[in-house]
Amino acid sequence: MTASDRPKLAVWKFASCDGCQLTLLDCEDELLGIAERIEISHFLEASSATDPGPFDLSLVEGSVTTPQDAERIQHVRAVSKRLVTIGACATAGGVQALRNYADVAEFQAVVYARPDYIDTLATSTPISAHVAVDFELRGCPIDRGQLVEVITAYLAGRRPDVPAHSVCFECKQRGTTCVTVAHGTPCLGPVTHAGCGALCPAYGRGCYGCFGPSDSTNFPSFIPLLRRDGMDTLDIVRVLRTFNTAAPEFDDASRKELDQ
């Protein structure tokens, strides 16, 4: 395929750690194949060459935390035919959304010698709070296989196969014994979105929800289970307030927990 035939891909960074976009570079076996089929025309982690667009597919990492980014995401949307968010920051606001529960001016005064240099918003919000998003890929970080699946599905013109059910499905499919039932280990698996392949339970640890809520959660029934297995209110709020703290289901559950 010649350069002009290939769809153009852009990778964008907002407030984030870069881990999700680096997942694209981690696709060592598939990277050449991807580059053959797609023109990676804007990806600052890989090349300083930039392209004004428009782009067929944009992968957006990070959340919106500054007035400039709130404007920039509008531009990204305008130059992208299809916009896919990658990771917990872009999809749910990231760990930096903890600021949503606090006074940002106070943080600035404590952390920075010259707070007046800082121009930031009071909240960290997901991309979908600002522009229409065509697909959201979960995870902190995203799963490499799922990223390749999203790109492959795009090339084939089909829907990506990214199930939104619980992590329990993945535990059972890989034959992991349930850590909650067999060991009393607190685990967010029953309310967490699949996609990681149930990595933590396979190593005897409870899931800590880095893919955010599944599409079918029941926190009023689930929270007492965490308590039974030794978590107190603070533990429960902490485990819900991590990378996906601003995901509506996690946010709502942690607020209710504190309100009791």
Added chain:
Amino acid sequence: MADGAAVIDKGGLDTLIAVLVARGRTVVGPTVRDGAIVLAEISGGDDLPYGWGVELAAGSYRLRAREDGAAFAHSAGPQSWKTFLHPPRERQWSADRDADGELVVTEDRTPAPSYAFLGVRPCDLRAIAIQDRVLTGGLYTDPAYRGRRERAFLVAVECTEPGATCFCVSMGTGPAVGPGYDLALTEVLDADGHRFLVRAGSEQGEAVLAELPRRAADTATRTAAQERVAEAADRMGRSMPLVDLQVLMRESLTAERWDDVAARCLTCGNCTMVCPTCFCTTAEDVTDLTGDHAERWRRWESCFDRDFSHLPTGPVRDSSHSRYRQWATHKLGTWYDQFGSSGCVGCGRCIVWCPVGIDITEEAHALNREREGADRKGTP
């Protein structure tokens, strides 16, 4: 008695495994791993869970040491045999575009493994028969399942140690072994030693039994074996209401109890995946980056998955209420209409492995009480 029953000791059990391995079989049996008695490939008698039992409750499973050193005195574990006969993920075909642009489809014909399952509990033997009916009994059969099933050698072990979540007696599926085994064992531990009463249920079973160091079954061992199984029947931790469950489900579609269980259900899907008869799958189409190679895989799906009933307008069963009701009424009710039997064998796995401990027997009792209450109210 000339029924060919024999008695083997622990050494005989070791030989059984060796004989099956020597016949080229992959022997799968219970073994301790990750704090549970799981089903996995075993290479010798040492892999069996001698001296391990389990303590079961709704939403809880704990290993506990047994003083008697029994190998099979544990209840159903986290997996069932469907993990092997009806695996979680399986490729069905692949397709490639050839040089002329033509699509060439290749059906996946990986030779079926030749399994020997050691320690199939009577409830699970019944569950295998139910999956046989579902996956090979109708107009369309699943050739991959059939291949694995036809080549499998089943060593059943009668249940002498039911768990607190077991209810096979009320489902009519145990604890004595039913038909369908190649060999059936009953474990006996008493002053006369640790031994196993063995019967063959097929020609292959007879041939294997003939290779084991054994003695003819004595009356004492036969009696002890019968007593152990009879005692087990009296120690079931749970039971279903003694009513026609098919009718109960049919008459309970609008019961208020479904709201109650829906408030507890996490819709996590664990019950369906540990269930030895749940068979639902979904198709997963995989393409590679070139678009010249595609594969179709089949993977376990669950009626608790919101996407399971997804139609262009959205999921038909959006609420946990409708999903739990669908599962329970199919398992205990409409399964009869579809496959001529109950879909439940009373193994209790769905009770144990439900993180919040939803108990299908308790739900059935509650539905029955609600129906009785409604009947009383309706009586003039």
